[in-house]
Amino acid sequence: MATGRTHRPATRSRGIPEATVARLPLYLRALTALSERSVPTVSSEELAAAAGVNSAKLRKDFSYLGSYGTRGVGYDVEYLVYQISRELGLTQDWPVVIVGIGNLGAALANYGGFASRGFRVAALIDADPAMAGKPVAGIPVQHTDELEAIIRDNGVSIGVIATPAGAAQQVCDRLVAAGVTSILNFAPTVLTVPDGVDVRKVDLSIELQILAFHEQRKAGEEAAADVTQAAGTTNSAVAAKREDSATDQGPDGDVPAVMPA
Amino acid sequence: MATGRTHRPATRSRGIPEATVARLPLYLRALTALSERSVPTVSSEELAAAAGVNSAKLRKDFSYLGSYGTRGVGYDVEYLVYQISRELGLTQDWPVVIVGIGNLGAALANYGGFASRGFRVAALIDADPAMAGKPVAGIPVQHTDELEAIIRDNGVSIGVIATPAGAAQQVCDRLVAAGVTSILNFAPTVLTVPDGVDVRKVDLSIELQILAFHEQRKAGEEAAADVTQAAGTTNSAVAAKREDSATDQGPDGDVPAVMPA
DNA sequence: TTTTGTGAATGGCTTCACAGCG
């Protein structure tokens, strides 16, 4: 952490913790669902349950945004939706390009949640000339040659990389050179970017490996623990309760660690 | 965190920090690349650079696994690959089912990294009867009715949910009831699971929203900061260097927070 | 001399518990 935070006095204290930022989308989703059911207010307890966090954490998170609740009552759903949307920058709309229209890229292009809150797929880009012009999710694929022009013409600042690992760094460099400052990387590679560019990565095999680690641990403890288990099926039916790790219920979200490298 | 950690004295100290576990796959990938280039040893500095973390963190991480390095020299690549693989449980192979073979499910089925290290797609499952029998990535799709039988017959303990949000909880319940104890969730829903079941989620729109937050902040600071910027293009070409947030280079990975809910 | 392994210091996030407000 360097200096920063000198400019813009802002509405309130600047510097929302990263962990909090990572949970805001979760709250927003839960609130949107409540809003659609026309629920007018919600308590920290209820909303926390819907978002899968505990209520103290939620209240602390909201306290960074300001005092938007009413004691003895709870939070106004509509108002909170607006405040969080604004905080996340979703009141404006962000043109996004997806580079690499293979299976995954196509899936992303078709993903509904993309178009919904504040994001708009400005272009699909692929290196395969045979793909050029072919529509995916109603949008014609353009060739990589056009990349720089597309970025500039559309004022794109967020790019999604869904290319094979080998092409990712090169695509990343071109995106950044053309003016992209936020990248969501689905390729299994560590991207190197200049200062001021944010990269987030989504990596299937890493997630699976983390699950495998815990799965293995369960198997080990199960074996060492109760010998109650009859010789039954070969299948590891871990039905027995376990008093291991975290108590917390619901997904805790990620502590993100965005790195303006 | 409850009691736990009574059974199995294990090779060394148990209890590897979650943050460390989340980085092991990253190290493993970097090491595998070195291994393929027949590099015999690597220093913490070099490996850290390849994995995108700093070297002190890497050394501390490895210290939880044991003392696998040689002072003055570094780490033996092959040996480390083996140790980390073993720690992550990748020396055995994990049958995995993917439920929901839409765009995303198909992309996952085709994803190479899946089959590589320790994971095997045991079955593809979809609720659409029209899909049944259709091969995706060389594997015939089976109907949801078969779910329980598939899990049991293949001893599956890891399930991937790629269904629409509305179906996710129901699918999750059936997976868990059939014996699955680890779930990777791509649906934008908070899953409720019994104790002892791990859930990890991958959520595109959350990642984008986090990027939007930082993107918005850049725009704000840019405006307030230098007025140097000529009236030029409408495009927000944030070329200027910034002295904001983290110093660290390379992707920091996620601090995962697996929640045995 | 080089580079690991690790106590100690630091910083951030979560949880607790309760004061304060409606």
Next chain:
DNA sequence: CGCTGTGAAGCCATTCACAAAA
């Protein structure tokens, strides 16, 4: 009285800096 907002405490992770080993 109910529920929010928040200081204080505790926990976990990162970073520092150096002693110890090869």
